[in-house]
Amino acid sequence: MNKGFRQSQSTLHTWSGLLLGWVLFLVFLCGTIAFWREGLNRYMRPELARVEQPMTVLAGAQAFLQTKAPDAKSWSITMPNTRIPGSQVFWQPQPKEGEEPTRGRRGRGDTRALIGEDGQVVEARETRGGEFFYRFHFDLYYMPVIWARWLVGAAAMMMLVAILSGIVTHKKIFRDFFTLRRQKGQRSWLDGHNASAVLALPFHLMITYTGLVTLMAMLMPWAILANYTDRDKLSDALFPSSAEVERAGQPTPLVKLTSLVLDAERRLGVPAGFIQVSEPGDASARVTVNAASSATLSSRTASVTYNGTNGALVWQSPPSGPAATTSGVMIGLHAGRFADITLRWIYFLCGAAGTLMVASGLVLWTVKRREKLPDPSRPHLGFHIVERLNVAVIGGFPFAIACMFWANRLLPVAMKDRADWEVHTLFIGWGLALVFVLVRRPALSWVALLGATGVLLAALPFYNLLRFNQNLLTPLRTGDLLPAGVDISLLIIAAAFVAVARRVASYKTGQAKRRSRRHADPQTGLMLEPAE
Amino acid sequence: MIWIAFFCTLAAFLFLGLSTAQHYQRRFGTRPRADRQRLLRLIAWLLLASSLVSAFAARGPVFGPVIWIGLVIFAAASSFLFLNFIAPSKERKS
Numbered sequence: 001m002n003k004g005f006r007q008s009q010s011t012l013h014t015w016s017g018l019l020l021g022w023v024l025f026l027v028f029l030c031g032t033i034a035f036w037r038e039g040l041n042r043y044m045r046p047e048l049a050r051v052e053q054p055m056t057v058l059a060g061a062q063a064f065l066q067t068k069a070p071d072a073k074s075w076s077i078t079m080p081n082t083r084i085p086g087s088q089v090f091w092q093p094q095p096k097e098g099e100e101p102t103r104g105r106r107g108r109g110d111t112r113a114l115i116g117e118d119g120q121v122v123e124a125r126e127t128r129g130g131e132f133f134y135r136f137h138f139d140l141y142y143m144p145v146i147w148a149r150w151l152v153g154a155a156a157m158m159m160l161v162a163i164l165s166g167i168v169t170h171k172k173i174f175r176d177f178f179t180l181r182r183q184k185g186q187r188s189w190l191d192g193h194n195a196s197a198v199l200a201l202p203f204h205l206m207i208t209y210t211g212l213v214t215l216m217a218m219l220m221p222w223a224i225l226a227n228y229t230d231r232d233k234l235s236d237a238l239f240p241s242s243a244e245v246e247r248a249g250q251p252t253p254l255v256k257l258t259s260l261v262l263d264a265e266r267r268l269g270v271p272a273g274f275i276q277v278s279e280p281g282d283a284s285a286r287v288t289v290n291a292a293s294s295a296t297l298s299s300r301t302a303s304v305t306y307n308g309t310n311g312a313l314v315w316q317s318p319p320s321g322p323a324a325t326t327s328g329v330m331i332g333l334h335a336g337r338f339a340d341i342t343l344r345w346i347y348f349l350c351g352a353a354g355t356l357m358v359a360s361g362l363v364l365w366t367v368k369r370r371e372k373l374p375d376p377s378r379p380h381l382g383f384h385i386v387e388r389l390n391v392a393v394i395g396g397f398p399f400a401i402a403c404m405f406w407a408n409r410l411l412p413v414a415m416k417d418r419a420d421w422e423v424h425t426l427f428i429g430w431g432l433a434l435v436f437v438l439v440r441r442p443a444l445s446w447v448a449l450l451g452a453t454g455v456l457l458a459a460l461p462f463y464n465l466l467r468f469n470q471n472l473l474t475p476l477r478t479g480d481l482l483p484a485g486v487d488i489s490l491l492i493i494a495a496a497f498v499a500v501a502r503r504v505a506s507y508k509t510g511q512a513k514r515r516s517r518r519h520a521d522p523q524t525g526l527m528l529e530p531a532e
Numbered sequence: 533m534i535w536i537a538f539f540c541t542l543a544a545f546l547f548l549g550l551s552t553a554q555h556y557q558r559r560f561g562t563r564p565r566a567d568r569q570r571l572l573r574l575i576a577w578l579l580l581a582s583s584l585v586s587a588f589a590a591r592g593p594v595f596g597p598v599i600w601i602g603l604v605i606f607a608a609a610s611s612f613l614f615l616n617f618i619a620p621s622k623e624r625k626s
Contacts, residue, residue: 176551177548177549177552177608177612178548178552178554178555178611178612178615178616179552179554180612180616182616195612199605199608199609199612200605200609202601202604202605203601203605221594297594297595297598333598338595343598343602344604346602346603346606347602349606349609350602350605353609
């Protein structure tokens with residue numbers, strides 16, 4: 001009975017891990033990169049300097065908006081800090097008669113601008129920066145968002161099933177916690193897969209479960225449907241805000257936002273993150289200041305609203321209820337926005353371990369089955385598909401990301417739809433990788449793709465050094481370590497890719513049967529490589 | 533305070549790792565006696581408990597547990613890499 005149960009869990013683990021495993025790999029990889037979302041936003045816009053005086057930027061943003069969109073319906077201003085490069089401002093024009101107000105999350109190019117560290121508009125290259133990885137990890141790309149979320153939600157559920165059934169299947173993982181048998185073929189693979197899973201198990205469970213929580217209203221709408229008939233009421237309960245105002249039609253100057261933000265920060269007790277002004281320049285103006293999400297564990301931040309003409313406090317968000325707090329904390333844990341640099345690295349390394357866990361699990365499927373193939377030189381179709389998909393996704397997608405980083409540097413700054421073309425480059429690179437994988441043997445395409453990724457990533461810091469004439473010591477002098485830190489991390493990651501590619505290549509000369517098993521072996525080494 | 537928590541978790545996982553027969557033999561040349569194993573585990577758990585206390589003291593009841601779990605993961609991974617990939621000095625010489 002016991003054996004039968006574990007056997008069934010093992011089957012469940014294998015297939016729940018495999019079926020959407022490739023989607024999971026993409027989600028895990030991009031989600032991991034997205035922990036550096038703000039850092040990448042800046043890294044991919046090398047024109048931007050670090051913000052030392054957030055209030056200068058805010059005053060500049062207000063001055064800019066007052067000349068650019070004095071009678072807009074609303075303004076939105078993100079507060080910069082040393083981590084967030086500049087202030088992104090959006091404005092929404094007054095809706096025309098009988099026209100629905102436009103509500104685009106991305107905002108159109110003509111209603112947004114970026115204010116730099118000196119309070120002036122910066123003409124930075126158009127890029128989606130780290131935002132791309134953040135959105136891609138739950139919205140994917142080139143497909144309706146709602147389908148993507150269902151797909152990612154299904155993959156996350158399978159992940160949860162795979163983790164839980166994996167704990168049952170490999171019940172020895174806790175006893176063999178510190179065990180790694182090296183150079184032992186399938187055994188080493190399994191140890192590597194287990195190590196990447198069990199060492200960061202609290203993280204994997206947390207990130208998968210809370211990831212599902214972020215999609216809960218879509219995946220399990222019944223609780224909401226049963227309690228709320230009106231979507232507006234739900235929205236009020238979840239995201240309380242002050243009442244909307246009618247435009248009075250009397251031009252009245254807006255108070256200084258900097259003084260309001262200082263007051264709000266004192267009241268909230270934490271730095272401000274986001275400012276919204278409705279009906280600016282009108283007697284009915286309202287200014288809402290939201291707390292920065294980096295300051296609290298819960299992602300549902302508190303806010304205060306002021307009268308925009310005299311600066312009087314009008315409204316303060318009530319403390320949120322237990323259910324809203326629970327989900328807010330879970331989403332906060334998932335996104336890790338509160339994390340300082342140390343904890344952020346731990347998040348990143350755990351995410352990397354999770355990515356390796358998915359990757360090694362996918363490769364393990366082929367490793368296990370290759371031995372049992374009747375004729376290893378002519379595998380059956382299913383084996384063929386899994387093997388090639390593994391190379392195309394695990395080898396191909398990092399290569400595509402490297403292509404995107406290069407596109408960010410090389411595409412002309414004045415190019416039309418530049419930000420979109422950066423993303424297109426990623427998918428063109430991935431498409432090329434896929435074609436390559438289809439026409440060449442996996443043993444060769446593994447080496448080629450991993451090696452190419454390593455070379456592309458390693459060359460990027462040197463290009464930056466030459467192109468932007470950076471002095472190697474400047475970051476140390478100014479204390480602005482971010483761009484250099486990304487460059488150094490890229491070099492380390494590139495070294496890992498090259499090392500893995502070399503190990504794969506060196507096994508190619510071995511026996512044909514062993515080769516395929518080993519070629520993936522260094523994959524687990526990816527995490528371990530720097531420690532060797 | 534957070535550094536105390538960090539070193540406690542690191543030491544705890546090194547002790548836990550060394551309490552396994554395989555790693556004990558590799559480092560000390562003999563198989564561990566049962567009472568030695570128990571002692572190592574006991575020290576490890578005490579260290580883990582004190583690291584939790586110091587994490588609470590350092591970061592408070594909201595962020596304390598979060599950073600403690602992060603430290604535990606980091607310490608577990610570091611000791612795993614150390615025990616498996618850094619050979620004892622004897623092995624290195626031979």
